[in-house]
Amino acid sequence: MNKSIFLKSCMQRNYILFGVALILLSTPALAMGFKSLMKDMKATHQHAKDLVTGEYSAQAAMVVLKAYSDETTQAIGQMSTSAEGQDMKKRFTAMLVVLSKAQSGGQLDKSSFTTVAIQVGSQCISCHDVYN
Numbered sequence: 001m002n003k004s005i006f007l008k009s010c011m012q013r014n015y016i017l018f019g020v021a022l023i024l025l026s027t028p029a030l031a032m033g034f035k036s037l038m039k040d041m042k043a044t045h046q047h048a049k050d051l052v053t054g055e056y057s058a059q060a061a062m063v064v065l066k067a068y069s070d071e072t073t074q075a076i077g078q079m080s081t082s083a084e085g086q087d088m089k090k091r092f093t094a095m096l097v098v099l100s101k102a103q104s105g106g107q108l109d110k111s112s113f114t115t116v117a118i119q120v121g122s123q124c125i126s127c128h129d130v131y132n
């Protein structure tokens, strides 16, 4: 290996190490994951609103409740052990309780689903008031 190739490969390795260090030192990987999860939740919430304000289908409502639950479960898994993380975890867990209850009795009529969607919506807002 001639000297210039050797130097180049060393520099490349340093770039890689620098990149790895950056990822390890900051937590954007986790933050990005949570942000995109919030975007998914927003889309799910829009589906819920569409069912409430437009044509209702009990089957579609169950799909929405399942999506909310999956996203909420993922959010709980992403919470840190900090006081803030633990408080947010408690809030997401409360949301999951509402969602699980709503799914436990089988299909919902429009008015029951509306009540659940409003309850979940207020849980989004209440957390955003504090943390977002």
Ligand code: HEC
Pocket: 031, 034, 035, 038, 039, 041, 042, 043, 045, 087, 088, 089, 091, 092, 095, 120, 121, 123, 124, 125, 127, 128, 131, 132
């Ligand atoms: C327990 C707390 C909590 C709950 C519950 C919660 N969020 Fe969030 N949400 C946050 C935090 C914290 C942020 C800021 C994230 C960031 O900027 O890194 C956020 C950000 C967002 C964003 C902006 C994402 C972006 O691209 O910047 C949207 C949209 C969102 N949430 C939608 C929702 C919806 C819809 C619900 C309810 C179905 C919900 N959230 C429930 C804590 C919560």
